Amino acid sequence: MRLGIDIGGTKTAAVAMCADGRLSDQVRMPTGFGADAVVETALRTVERLTRVVGVAASAIGSIGIGIPGAVDGEAGRVAHAVNLGLEGLDLGPLLADRLGVAVRVENDVKAAALGAHHLLGADGPHPHSMAYLNLGTGLAAGIVLGGRLLRGARGVAGEIGHVPVDASGVQCACGQRGCLETVASGSAIARLWPTADPLPARELFAAAAAGHVQAVTARERFLTGVAAAVRLLVLTTDVDEVVIGGGLAALGEPLRAGVHRILNGWAADSAFLASLDLASRVRVIPLGFPAAAVGAALVGAQPWPKS
Structure with missing residues (x-):
């Protein structure tokens, strides 16, 4: 099981993806503003989605995050996400430390x-x-x-x-x-x-x-x-x-x-x-398809090399 989270300016959408690529469950949450609030939003989203899926966070294979702004995917750092109040946040490492799961971060449009x-x-x-x-x-x-x-x-x-x-x-x-x-x-x-x-x-x-x-x-x-x-x-x-x-x-x-x-x-x-x-x-794209969250799940599962 892998999770994909799309952190938007006002709403956060997340999906659970099975190993064969099928989508299992989806949740939506309001997004907080500012670095601490964005981190807490991601943590609450993981907690809620794992509860819906019925597994512990430690059983998740990987987590991917799609987020606006300039993203350094290798470092997991987000910069200049104005709508989220972020000027620099090591989101990937922070979440990985808190969750004990590999976390990768990608720009939301690229994830989509x-x-x-x-x-x-x-x-x-x-x-x-x-x-x-x-x-x-x-x-x-x-x-x-x-x-x-x-x-x-x-x-x-x-x-x-x-x-x-x-x-x-x-x-x-x-x-x-x-x-x-x-x-x-x-x-x-x-x-x-x-x-x-x-x-x-x-x-x-x-x-x-x-x-x-x-x-x-x-x-x-x-x-x-x-x-x-x-x-x-x-x-x-x-x-x-x-x-x-x-x-x-x-x-x-x-x-x-x-x-x-x-x-x-x-x-x-x-x-x-x-x-x-x-x-x-x-x-x-079909109405309602959570492209960025799905893409984030794929980013989390397979580190894409720069090209």
């Missing part, structure tokens, strides 16, 4: 990429290569090649949200101007479609479907940005599949159909893009 890759192989062979495009407040990607995470020399492989695409665009939080994240993310939708609705993306798509002219313009800007992210991932890594996940993946079929429409429109004007058949490579 492994989880999505695992899902794609549930009913057949795993694709040789896959990119996980995370559409949340920001935009980032995780890339799996030959069953291994592509991390890069400094762990930033897949940070395509900070690739500038419009020199005259708005300033990004990273300090650059016109980054992809500024047009294809939850924060981009909030800027393009200001609203008090707690689910602005859903409201935007509903208003666009009803024919609201400004909503249609904002929706098309967003969808074009997502399609551009897919194109960028394929042109740089030529992955077999691009799986869209993150909070905005809850848009479901309207998101998938819209991105396919944009990609097919580009293909109609470009024989080169037509030859790549971009639209056929894109899917949206």
Whole structure:
């Protein structure tokens, strides 16, 4: 039995995975803020999940943690996780000492990429290569090649949200101007479609479907940005599949159909893009699948070498 824990800004999700890769049980907990609270959240989550599964923590083979921020997987250290109030935390060693179980830590988007890759192989062979495009407040990607995470020399492989695409665009939080994240993310939708609705993306798509002219313009800007992210991932890594996940993946079929429409429109004007058949490579992750927690369980079970 191995555990995977996805520590998010407000909620922590965890899964227990059997040796054959099947998911056994899942739990959700609120996430605390600050270093001590994050550690306690992880400990409470392990205690609750082992109780649900019916085993002692000492019987767990491994534990993996997916968490936002800059992560040094080898050291188990997390830095710059602003939404969690972390500027530096040796999370892996601290938890391993408290639990007596091997603990590995990975960036949450990269962990989710492994989880999505695992899902794609549930009913057949795993694709040789896959990119996980995370559409949340920001935009980032995780890339799996030959069953291994592509991390890069400094762990930033897949940070395509900070690739500038419009020199005259708005300033990004990273300090650059016109980054992809500024047009294809939850924060981009909030800027393009200001609203008090707690689910602005859903409201935007509903208003666009009803024919609201400004909503249609904002929706098309967003969808074009997502399609551009897919194109960028394929042109740089030529992955077999691009799986869209993150909070905005809850848009479901309207998101998938819209991105396919944009990609097919580009293909109609470009024989080169037509030859790549971009639209056929894109899917949206099923609603409710705990990709980051599943990926964390896999990270915990097998230390992925840097590549």
